[in-house]
Amino acid sequence: MPKTGHYVKEGDTPIKFRSIRSRLIQFMLLATTIPLLLSISITYIHTKETIKEQALEENRHLIFQGKTNVSNYLDNINKASLVVYNDANFLRNLRKIPDDYRAVAEVFTLLQNIQNTVGGIERIYLHASQSNQSTLVTPATFPKREFRPVPYVSTVPYEKFTTAIEPTHNSHDYGFPPSPTSYTKRKVFTFHRTITNIPSEKVLGVLAIDVRLDSVAAICEQLFNKKNEQLVVVDRDGNVIYSGRDEQIGQKLQDQAVLDHIRQNDSGYFEMNGAMHVYEKLQTPYTDWTIVKRIPNATLYERATQLTKINTAIAVIALLVIIFGTLFISVRITEPIKRLTSYMNRIQSGQLNVDIDWNSRDETGIMFSRFRQMMDTINNLILREYKLELANKTNQLKALQAQINPHFLYNTLQSIGTLALHHNVPRIYALLSSLAKIMRYSMNKGDALVTLREEAEHARLYLDLQKERFGDQLEFSIRLEPDTLGVPMPKMILQPLVENFFKHGMDNLKDGRGRVDIMSRMNPDGVLTIVIENNGESIPPDLLKRLASELERQQSGAQAEWSDEYGIGLHNVTMRLQLYNEHGSELHIENIEPQGVRITAQIHTKATQTKENEES
Structure with missing residues (x-):
């Protein structure tokens, strides 16, 4: 069958993707987008690395300078603590008896000098080991002194070090009664020095200097x-x-x-x-x-991110300009071709007296002018008799085309679905695709036997379409055992059984929500069991009894009398089972409580496999 108009065969690429306009747009987008993206990416990476190197260099210098300043500050504290060795009287005063008030005053004075030498010192604690005296000096209170056999507990771990720094901790008064100016929640670190009787290593005392974190x-x-x-x-x-x-x-x-x-x-x-x-x-x-x-x-x-954003904004603007420019140019090029194609389609359909109208001074105008002259010549050469005969043939052709080929309808549904997808309506595409697949499955007369997987997919597509119709009023599930999916079975078994629910069971739902469940299992004796359940209106007992009787008669080979609409679907399914399965496959129907119907089909898989081998 020749292609006419926008007819697209199954599997062909839609014409809009093969048009000059589409190709021109695609080429321009690729030719501009790829270099722009590469440029933005390379610029971002290079800028990022450059900024990283600069930032690292700046911060390493900055941290080194900070380390130097902190080191100098700690060195000042260390030098201030060395005063205990520079004052010859201080070491002698540590060994004197506590009642020597002159010695005590000199110790107080030296500790206060240390405190005033370096800024940020919170308090100084001194413990003399020989006189067992602990001394505390703070900026805001008078010095404190008391007898202690051992130094304060926080200084004990540092007695073995000449100098050491205790990590940051809350300030405290080294066991002395707190004063109104004590700040126990202030964070300090402590510089510890063990005082020895140089040149011997005999310990004369320990010195602890609390330093505020301010500096x-x-x-x-x-x-x-x-x-x-x-x-x-x-x-x-x-x-x-x-x-x-x-x-x-x-x-x-x-x-x-x-x-x-x-x-x-x-x-x-x-x-x-x-x-x-x-x-x-x-x-x-x-x-x-x-x-x-x-x-x-x-x-x-x-900074790299900001620069990339600026470049991206410029690239997007440039891309938009290119897209609009390309669209404008492509329309100017392709519009005459589309118009000429439209004229050709009308001529092909038999309208030889088409009014060809296109006024342009470029190459397209010349093309339309020559085409118009050609059609005038053809019309003048054709005699009236040939025109009448052509009209007769055209009418015959139209009559033949009126008999719509199912495959043409299937292809048309596919084309409409593709158009819906192009217009961002994926749900319409999905529904049309489901309907097309159902039609194709039904029209394919060559396969009398299919697998349970194919039959269940056909039923699922049908339920999807019903789901679109009923919305939240319908739910369904298909639960098939894996070992049953490849089992061959007669075609068009599940969908007619499911369809009965929508014909007879959806009218009087108990809670307004319908449900259909399809399940399968393989019995040890090689019988495939398929169960279809719904929660629709139950079958009246007398009708159920009559249906069961007719099923039993038909499955036993006797002539059944199906008279009601409900039984026609069961009759057709039973006929298919008998046609392709002579080993006694069965169909059962029953009501379920509190409401609903269960249909059970039992198919002997050996029989269907034998039938399939015979047909192949």
Whole structure:
């Protein structure tokens, strides 16, 4: 059958995808989109790497400078604590009896000098081992002194070190009665020094200097932006000395992966959890701290992202201009071709006196002019008799075409479905596709036997169409055992049985919602059992009894008398089962409680396989 108009055979690509306009648009889009996307991608990657290198270099210098400033501050505290060795009287005063008030005053004075030497010192605690005297000096109160046989418990772990720093903790008064100016919730770190009788190693006392975090915080806050970056200072054990988050100060750093990284080298960077981490170790004889700065990728690559957005916006604008320009040019090129095709279709249908109208001074105008002259010549050469004969033949052809070929209808449904898909109506496409598949399945007379999978798919398509009709008033399920899917069976068994529900059972639903369930199983004796259940109106007992009697008569080979509409479908199904299965396949029908009908079909698979082999 020749193609006419927009007729598309099954499997052909729709004409709009093969048109000059479509190809021109596709070419222009590819020719512009691919280079633009490559340019944007390369620019983004290059900019990202450049910004990353610059940011890393800047932050490494910044962290190094911060490390230097913190180190200098700690060195000042260390130097201030060394005054105990520079004052020759101080070591002698530690060994004197507590009642020597002059010695006590000199000790007080030296401790106050240490306190005034370096800013940020909260309090100083001194314990003399020989005189068993503990002394506490604070800026806001008078010095305190009392007898203690051992130093305060927090200083004991550091007696074995010459110098050491205790991690950040809450401030306390070293066991002395608190004063009104005590700030027990203030965070401090403590510089510990063990005082020995040089050159011997005999311990004369311990010195503990509490230092507020103000100075360290002031240094660290210059190294990061609190809004979108993080910075922590941790010791070798993972204790947080300082953090931009107050709740972390004095706690263990929970991110073990970060600790594992910073223990490997003295400085460097690494990427983890969507952020860049830059770190620098601060190592002195009395501490081993590490400054770690976390920069989220969103912050690190912010400029690259902004540049990419700008490039993308420019690319989209350029693409839109190209699309509209291409559409305009393609319309100017293809519109004359479409118009000429329309004239040709009308001429092909027998309308030889077509009024060809196209006024243009370009090549298309010349083409239409020559085509018009050609048609005038043809009309003048054709005699009246030939025109009458042609008209007669045309009428005969139209009469033949009026007998619509089912395959043409199937192809037409496919074309309409494709058009619905192009107009973003996928549901219409799905319904038309289901209807086309049902028609094709029904029209295919060559396959008398099909598999249960094919038969169930045909029933599912039918139920899908009914679902579109009834909406939420209908539910269905198809549960087939895997070993039954490939079993051969006669065609058109399930759909007529399901259709009975919509003919007789949907009128008086108990709760207004209909349900159909299809199930299958394979019995050990090789019998395929298919069960179809619905919750529709039950069959009246007298009618059910008559239907069961007619089924039994027909399945036993006797002549059955089917008179009502309900029984016609059962009659047709039973006839198919008998035609393709002579081993006594059966069909049973019964009511189920509280409402509904169950139809059970039992098919001997050996019989259907034998029949299939004979036909092949």
